[in-house]
Amino acid sequence: MDSHADAEKLSIRCPGCGQRFKVGLELRDRMVECGTCEHRFRVNDEVVVRAKKFYPGERRAAALDSFSRVPRNAAPSQSTFQTIQYAPEPVHRTIEPTSPLRLVLGFSAVLIAVIVILMLIFGGMPGGVLYGASQSKRLMLAVFSAVVSGVLLVAANPRARGRAVLAALLTAGGLISLPFFFTNGVTLASSGADIAEDAPAAGTPGKETERPKTAEEESVAALKRQVSYEPLARALETDPKAVGLWLRGLREFHRPQVRDYIIRNSGADPSSHMYPRSNEYLMVVTGFKGDIGDLARLCERFGEVHRPSDELRIIEVVVKNESFQEGALEKLTDPANPAFYELNKRELESIDLERARKAVNRLAPVEPKLYRKDIVKRMGELIQEGDFAIQFEIGKALPKWSEPGDGMEEVVLGVLEKLPADGEVAEPLVTFLAGRKDMAAVSLLDRLWLQEPNKWEENYGAFGQPVEDKVLSRLPQTTPVQRMSAVRLLGRVGTAKSVPVLEGAMKDANPEMKVLIQHALESIRGRK
Structure with a gap:
């Protein structure tokens, strides 16, 4: 640190007394005063003390040994072995992580292709999503899916566009070819099968010209084509009592209610399925033990029944979608409103059990002023066709609405006795029987x-x-x-x-x- 400070100072000698001093560089060419003899002089080259130069070897000083020196007679060293030769360093490719967006695009492309492939292979089976769809619609689905999947594949591989385009073309080829190989459930409007069934082609060699069909036969053939009779024909081969419900005007979101209502009240097989048609549905009801007229009467609850055909086992129903609409809530919940009893009675008659359960819940605490017999009768029907939730609500309403002698004790007892041994029992129904002291229920209570x-x-x-x-x-x-x-x-x-x-x-x-x-x-x- 001192040597560094000395390097930034000048060594001067006073011209008067010869005393040496060190001053800063900022005093060059300025007047200074000697601290010994008080002589005033200017700091210039005349008073600056110059150090004498010397060369290595001229002075003996230990401090000079820290400097390197080259020997005077040192000969250059010569190696006797071959030095190693390194190859040039290779140029490495830049490795970058795959962005999340590209991962999502690639995954979406593969997922779309797989889902559509499964739909085209298995969707044509009875009950499948493509059952009844024409081949042109299946081709449209395949082409659209191929385009979307291809675009996503190319976008997900910006540095390998060639391979991405090749994968997209292979995927498109596979998707577009599937509708030609898997043709199950294809709707053939005016197809050769219908023609062969309805009227053989004229002039066929070896066949005589058949008699013209009657108006009734033409009507039957037209009805078969209109409803796409194939699912019902297959069901009739295994179940001769199968029935087809041709539901006209049924809205998509009312399908589960109608299906559950038919299965619940007819005792049909839960596998009974609805097949979509253009703005209509064909429900094939299997496992039905009753008469076709009984099923037609059930359909009168939600639509107008036309021309039940025993020959074709088809019931045509024009659905009244307004029957599925719930009444105004402010009127349904206000017992003082004149329409309270009428609207809740209408809700009880709905085929939707949830709406009926809410209506029972609203009627349970009020006084039975209007429609008492009709409401109690409908409650008895709901106990038999409903689930545990609605049975529980009806059990709470019966003590106030039911009158001795109206037959509700027999209805409730019959429902409870049909329950399986491990079935859930609605306690309010048992309380209702105990309150009426129906001696026929003693055995039931003893078992419980x-x-x-x-x-x-x-x-x-x-x-x-x-x-x-x-x-x-x-x-x-x-x-x-x-x-x-x-x-x-x-x-x-x-x-x-x-x-x-x-x-x-x-x-x-x-x-x-x-x-x-x-x-x-x-x-x-x-x-x-």
């Missing part, structure tokens, strides 16, 4: 009580003294939970004949059971 004593104990006890004999007969073989429930039931409905049985059970009972038995005996004796 054995399965879940704590859940059905209250309803079982509501029947009163008639259940005493059944409970006493069950007591020896019951489980601990059932036995405790039986003791509580006997305390509620038991008579004098229950006293010795309870007193006999007191001996071997645990402390908790002894308390229950004691309370039951006190209740029985108190009623005496």
Whole structure:
């Protein structure tokens, strides 16, 4: 650091006294005063002290050994081995990660092609998305998908356009060729098959000219062509009682409601399927055990039925789409509105169970002022055709709407008895039977009580003294939970004949059971 500071200063000598000083470079050509003799002089070349130059070897100083020097007689070194020769470094390609956008485009191209290929292969089967579609429409789908997939492939591979175009062409060729190989379910309007079925070509060698068809035969042939009769013909080969519903004017979003309604009320096979036609649908109903007239009456709930044909097994239905429209909500929810009962009654008659369930929920808490018999009758029908949710809601509404003698006890009991052993039971329906004290339901309650004593104990006890004999007969073989429930039931409905049985059970009972038995005996004796 000192040597660096000295390099930026001038070494001068005072002309008066000869004293040496070091001054900064900024004092060059300026007047200075000697600090020893106070002589004033100008800093110029006359007072600057010059260091004497010397060459290496002229002075002996240890500090000079840090500088390198070349020996005077040193001979250049010569290597006796061959130096290595390196090849030029190769030029590497720039490696960059694939952008997310290109990945998405490539994945979308492959996904579109795969989905359309599967549709063209399997979509022509009965019930498939392309069943009934013409070959021209399938070709349009294939061409459009090929174009979209090709554009996405080329966009996803900007540095390999040649390979991307080749892959796009191969994909397009595969897609466009599929409609020619997979022709299942192709609609053949005025096809050779229809012509062969309806009228053989005139002048065919070896065949006599057939008689002209009657007007009725022409009408049947026209109807077959109009509804594309092939799915129903195949169904009739395996199920002679299959029926075709020609649904005219049915909107797309009402299809599930109509299908579920037909299957639910006719007992048909759940595999019954709707086949789309131009602005119409052909529903092939299989597994139907009733008469074609019964199915026609079911269709009257949502449309006008025309010309049911026993020969073709077809029912033509002009669908009333307005029947699927829900009423004004402010009128449906206001019991003070004059249209409240009428609109909710109309909702109960809807083929949509969800709308009917909401209507039951709205009617349950209000007083039955209008349409009581009609509404109760419709509730009885809904219990039989509905699911657990609507049965639960109807069970809550029946105590207020149903009147003794209207037959609802038999309807409810019949529905509950048809439930499977592991089926879900709507508790309000059981409560309704217990409230009416319908003795025909005692056996049902006894079975339910054995399965879940704590859940059905209250309803079982509501029947009163008639259940005493059944409970006493069950007591020896019951489980601990059932036995405790039986003791509580006997305390509620038991008579004098229950006293010795309870007193006999007191001996071997645990402390908790002894308390229950004691309370039951006190209740029985108190009623005496």
